[in-house]
Amino acid sequence: MRTPLLLLAGTLVLSGCNDLISPPRVAGYEYRLFEARDGGGVDTLAFRWPRQELPVRFWVAPDNDLRVHLATAITRWEDAFLYGEWRGTIVDDSSAADIHVFNRPPSAGDAPSNLRRLESMAPECRGAYDFSTNAASTVLIRPMRLYVWPRVLGDAPNLDRCYSITTTHEVGHALGIFEHSPSNADVMFSDPTLDGLSVQDRATAELLYHQRITITPGPR
Numbered sequence: 682m683r684t685p686l687l688l689l690a691g692t693l694v695l696s697g698c699n700d701l702i703s704p705p706r707v708a709g710y711e712y713r714l715f716e717a718r719d720g721g722g723v724d725t726l727a728f729r730w731p732r733q734e735l736p737v738r739f740w741v742a743p744d745n746d747l748r749v750h751l752a753t754a755i756t757r758w759e760d761a762f763l764y765g766e767w768r769g770t771i772v773d774d775s776s777a778a779d780i781h782v783f784n785r786p787p788s789a790g791d792a793p794s795n796l797r798r799l800e801s802m803a804p805e806c807r808g809a810y811d812f813s814t815n816a817a818s819t820v821l822i823r824p825m826r827l828y829v830w831p832r833v834l835g836d837a838p839n840l841d842r843c844y845s846i847t848t849t850h851e852v853g854h855a856l857g858i859f860e861h862s863p864s865n866a867d868v869m870f871s872d873p874t875l876d877g878l879s880v881q882d883r884a885t886a887e888l889l890y891h892q893r894i895t896i897t898p899g900p901r
């Protein structure tokens with residue numbers, strides 16, 4: 682009996698050392714936006730909120746169904762960071778907000794010039810994210826806009842869950858994750874099903890908040 686026990690102990694020690702030497706590495710996914718330039722070539726757009734702009738201010742109507750999901754989404758993304766690199770809050774004055782959140786589809790009146798729009802689709806609801814810049818794509822025009830709205834009539838059983846998933850996804854865009862993850866295990870997948878953040882989502886946000894950016898926020 683002694684030898685197998687010793688071998689087992691040896692195996693456990695080795696396994697522990699391996700864990701210390703090679704922690705699981707998560708690279709994250711692409712968060713930058715690549716745009717074709719008018720005269721040819723490609724522009725790489727990268728954005729994150731500078732520390733002096735924190736907490737980022739979200740506005741949603743006080744009695745709106747999305748409010749609770751927005752609060753959850755903000756907490757989820759805040760928890761992705763070790764050192765508070767990103768923080769958000771909900772404000773009641775829309776004119777003091779960096780980001781407006783709507784429980785409806787985008788309308789024609791929402792489309793300023795030089796607009797980018799990313800859409801997501803889950804079975805019960807849809808989401809969209811709009812941001813605009815100056816012509817040189819170097820200055821963000823506030824506010825950004827997030828939209829989450831139902832694809833089904835009435836109180837579908839999974840609508841609440843869809844709101845939770847899609848609001849978290851759209852807030853991920855508002856952080857500066859401009860691309861969709863290629864993996865359906867991530868909330869930033871274009872057709873997300875994860876109600877929360879994956880290890881990859883967290884790693885991507887962390888990475889983004891320690892990289893060089895090309896767009897800075899303009900005046901509020």
Ligand SMILES: [Zn+2]
Binds near residue numbers: 810871
């Ligand atoms: Zn999206």
